[in-house]
Amino acid sequence: DIQLTQSPSSVSASVGDRVIITCRASQDISRWLAWYQQKPGKAPKLLISAALNLQSGVPSRFSGSGSGTDFTLTISSLQPEDFSTYYCQQANTFPALTVGGGTKVEI
Amino acid sequence: QVQLQESGPGLVKPSQTLSLSCTVSGGSINSPNSYWTWIRQPPGKGLQWIASIYYSGSTYYSPSLKSRLSISLDTSNNQFSLKLSSVTAADTAVYYCVRVRNDYSDFTNQYYFDFWGQGTLVTVSS
Numbered sequence: 576d577i578q579l580t581q582s583p584s585s586v587s588a589s590v591g592d593r594v595i596i597t598c599r600a601s602q603d604i605s606r607w608l609a610w611y612q613q614k615p616g617k618a619p620k621l622l623i624s625a626a627l628n629l630q631s632g633v634p635s636r637f638s639g640s641g642s643g644t645d646f647t648l649t650i651s652s653l654q655p656e657d658f659s660t661y662y663c664q665q666a667n668t669f670p671a672l673t674v675g676g677g678t679k680v681e682i
Numbered sequence: 683q684v685q686l687q688e689s690g691p692g693l694v695k696p697s698q699t700l701s702l703s704c705t706v707s708g709g710s711i712n713s714p715n716s717y718w719t720w721i722r723q724p725p726g727k728g729l730q731w732i733a734s735i736y737y738s739g740s741t742y743y744s745p746s747l748k749s750r751l752s753i754s755l756d757t758s759n760n761q762f763s764l765k766l767s768s769v770t771a772a773d774t775a776v777y778y779c780v781r782v783r784n785d786y787s788d789f790t791n792q793y794y795f796d797f798w799g800q801g802t803l804v805t806v807s808s
Contacts, residue, residue, distance in 0.1 A: 607792050618778055618798035619729065624785070625792060662729060666792040669717070670742035672782070674729045 577601050577665050579675035586680055594650040596678045598641075598663035606642045607667035613660045613677075623648065624666065650680075658682060684709040686779045686799035693805050694773075700766040700804055704779030711760045712737045717782035717793065718762040720753065722775040723801075730775075734782060735762055769806045776801040 578601040588594050598608065606626040611619040621630050623639040626646055636651045650657055663675040690702035704718070711718060719734040733753040734742040743751045752765040766773060781797040 605788075605790070607790065609794050611795070618801050619795065620798075621794055621796050624794050625787070630796075664795065666794055667790065669782075669784075669791065669793045670731070670734050672731055672793055672795075674731070677728050 576671045577604060577668055577673055579663050579665055579673055581661075581663055581675040581678050583678060584676065586678065587682065588653050588680060589682070590653055590655060592653045594653050594657075594680055596648045596661055596663075596680075598646045598648070598675050600644045600646075600665060603643050604665050604667050607665060608639075608641070608646050609664045609666050610637075610639055610648045611662045611664065612657075613662065615659075619662060622661075653680070684781055684797040686781065686797060688777060688779050688799045688802040690777075690802060690804070692803055693807065694769055695808050696770055696806055697768055700769050700773065700777075700806075701763065702777055702779070702802065702804070703761055703763045704799060706760045706762070706781075709781075711755060711757055711762065715784045717742075717784065718753075718755070719780040719782045719795070720764045721778045721780050721795070722773075723778070724772075724775045732766075732777075733764060771806050774804065774806045776803050 580599045608626045610623040613619040627639045638649045660677045660679045685707045687705045694700045717734045720732040735753045750767045755762050778801045779799040780795045783794045783796040785792045
């Protein structure tokens with residue numbers, strides 16, 4: 576199975592900060608990566624597909640980039656509602672759709 | 683907008699069978715671009731894919747859990763279900779039912795968890 580390693584595992588930030596989360600795949604997955612946001616007690620929400628495609632309704636301060644084995648999720652100006660845990664998921668190898676370990680963004 | 687809702691007991695005794703159902707609304711379970719899926723999340727931990735089923739009846743199981751798992755469809759009620767046998771405390775988790783959307787571009791199939799149920803906490807304890 577393809578392994579996904581996220582870093583950092585947690586990050587402390589303030590409102591207005593730029594936050595960058597990285598996800599590294601154990602093998603080349605082209606651009607077939609997704610990003611999710613999970614708030615406490617809630618189900619994850621799909622933010623980005625195919626490494627950079629923002630889903631409908633997701634604020635433009637979120638952006639994704641990367642291909643091959645290295646990917647990033649950037650929040651350009653952190654808002655109070657963005658304090659959450661973020662996960663990456665490789666989207667190419669069904670059914671082994673592995674998910675990264677998560678990055679907690681906290682105050 | 684597809685909506686999913688889990689149902690089932692919140693407490694299961696060790697060695698017994700965990701049974702959950704998911705009712706799908708706002709979309710058909712017979713959709714050819716959808717895989718109906720269970721994902722779990724132990725308290726304070728990450729997400730683990732457990733099983734998926736396609737409208738044709740094809741099933742897919744996590745290798746680590748395969749011997750204890752069964753996933754099924756009830757197309758007449760737009761539902762799908764999960765059974766996990768011989769549970770232990772390690773199976774305590776929030777269980778989510780999820781739609782996996784199958785996209786196709788650049789000659790490649792991709793699979794995204796696009797709609798989620800609210801999740802149901804299942805505790806394994808005597």
